Amino acid sequence: MKDPNYFITGLKTKNEKVILEIYQKVFPNIKHFVLQNKGQQADAEDVFQKALLQIMTRVAVKSFEINSSFEAYLFVACKNLWRRELNKRKRLVTNDTFKEQGSEARELASSILEQERWEFFQEKLEEVSGNCKEILKRFFNKMPYKKIAEELDYNSESVVRQRVFKCKNKLTETIKKDVRFKELKEL
Amino acid sequence: MSLSENLQNQADDYLTDKLSVDAKKAFELLLQDNQELVDYISVNKEMQAHYNEEDWSFADKDAEVEGLESYLKSDDAKALKASIKKVNDRFVKESPSNKKNYFSYLAIAASVVFLIGYFVFNDSASNLELYENYNSWQELPSLISRGDVEDTTLAEAENAFVNKNYEKAHLFFDAYIQNSYTVAGTVLLYQGIVFLELNEYNNALTTFNELIESNSLDNSKGYWYKALTYLKMDDTDAAIATLNVLVSDTSNYNYSKAQELLEKLRD
Structure with a gap:
């Protein structure tokens, strides 16, 4: 694994060879993901370019640093941008009063704040126990209690219901206790 | 947390839209004077958006957006965007899933055969004649990317170049380079050729060397045009x-053309 700063510096200096290396390493995965999820080649290209700009804007404005591998981080950023795009399209279709789309720069700026908020929530989920994490992930992805009981080997739905109740309270507390929750709350 | 389990369950059902019309109305009444319940709903809404693998939570307005936005509109961000776009287009074009490539290799191979024949039967051409064979400049990529209407200096420069008004092109390129944070490889390429056309050989060589040393994907083009400069200088x-440097790496620009030219020069 290469030091993430190798790629960050490459982007900062607009080193096209390094940028090409990023494409060779990560783009095929993103393309695969987008094509599997209602997207086209052009969507994959768009999301990929935006994710790189998103990362570099955070580096420039917020002294952001990547602590994991650059490739893995970029992949998550792309996935989220694509999810955002799909949700945006859904809102445009279902809601006529949805506010007019901002400029490209504004959209990207908003997506950065949303990505930060998303990262904060993921970080908090990592802080609850492994058992709670597994149950909550399923709960938030709308898996029926019965199915959760089967997958995680609980005796009954009502036991799952209780666990969800406890775990969710624990998670809510952890989130609310963190100062960043209020700082970012304007969203 | 002092909300009862029952109330929380109702809230969860409310969030997932599972309440009947009447129950929903009753719940919304409760919401009006229970701040704790309101908070519960708002955190849970957000959790739902962040932890569900399909949803997304949008930011509506925030002072912070402006700081990020102004960076995104800066010259630095624009230059980065242009570099990424360039690599993107190049990568997508050359990626192996593009079936057209096979045929273009065939076409290149065919033209190589043709060119070798051409040179074999055209013995003893002078350096200047050789130079004239290669100085059409039609292979240069356009400097103006689609949708980028802001940079009129570059557009003027390219326009003058295409019309072979090299003096004018030189002025515009100079102005552009002096006002730019980073200069793309392609701009250096144009500027070098402008010098070459104006017979300012040293300036041309310096500019092509700058291109060779840059991190542009086009940097090997610098060798090709440097060789042409020397040809014109006889x-x-x-x-x-x-040209020997150029042919040391098969991925370099105009690799096969350079080989032919070398054979010709060694005659």
């Missing part, structure tokens, strides 16, 4: 030396 040894 300096065979220097042209051969430059």
Whole structure:
């Protein structure tokens, strides 16, 4: 694994060879993901370019640093941008009063704040126990209690219901206790 | 947390839209004077958006957006965006899933055969004649990317170049380079050729060297145009030396053309 700063510096200096290396390493995965999820080649290209700009804007404005591998981080950023795009399209279709789309720069700026908020929530989920994490992930992805009981080997739905109740309270507390929750709350 | 389990369950059902019309109305009444319940709903809404693998939570307005937005509109961000776009287009075009490539290799192979024949039957051409064979400049990529209407200096420069008004092109390129944070490889390429056309050989060589040393994907083009410069200067040894560097790597620009030219020069 290469030091993430190798790629960050490459982007900062607009080193096209390094940028090409990023494409060779990560783009095929993103393309695969987008094509599997209602997207086209052009969507994959768009999301990929935006994710790189998103990362570099955070580096420039917020002294952001990547602590994991650059490739893995970029992949998550792309996935989220694509999810955002799909949700945006859904809102445009279902809601006529949805506010007019901002400029490209504004959209990207908003997506950065949303990505930060998303990262904060993921970080908090990592802080609850492994058992709670597994149950909550399923709960938030709308898996029926019965199915959760089967997958995680609980005796009954009502036991799952209780666990969800406890775990969710624990998670809510952890989130609310963190100062960043209020700082970012304007969203 | 002092909300009862029952109330929380109702809230969860409310969030997932599972309440009947009447129950929903009753719940919304409760919401009006229970701040704790309101908070519960708002955190849970957000959790739902962040932890569900399909949803997304949008930011509506925030002072912070402006700081990020102004960076995104800066010259630095624009230059980065242009570099990424360029690599993107190049990568997508050359990616192996593009079936057209196979045929373009065939076409290149065919033209190589043709060119070798051409040179074999055209013995003893002078350096200047050789130079004239290669100086059409039609292979240069356009400097103006689609949707980028802001940079009129570059557009003027390219326009003057295409019309072979090299003096004018020189002025515009100079103005552009002096006002730019980073200069793309393609701009250096144009500027070098402008010098070459104006017979300012040293400036041309300096500019092509700058291109060779840059991090542009086009940097190997610098060798090719440097060799052409030496041809026009009638300096065979220097042209051969430059082309030898070029053919040391098959991925370099105009690799096969350079080989043919080398054979011709060694005659």
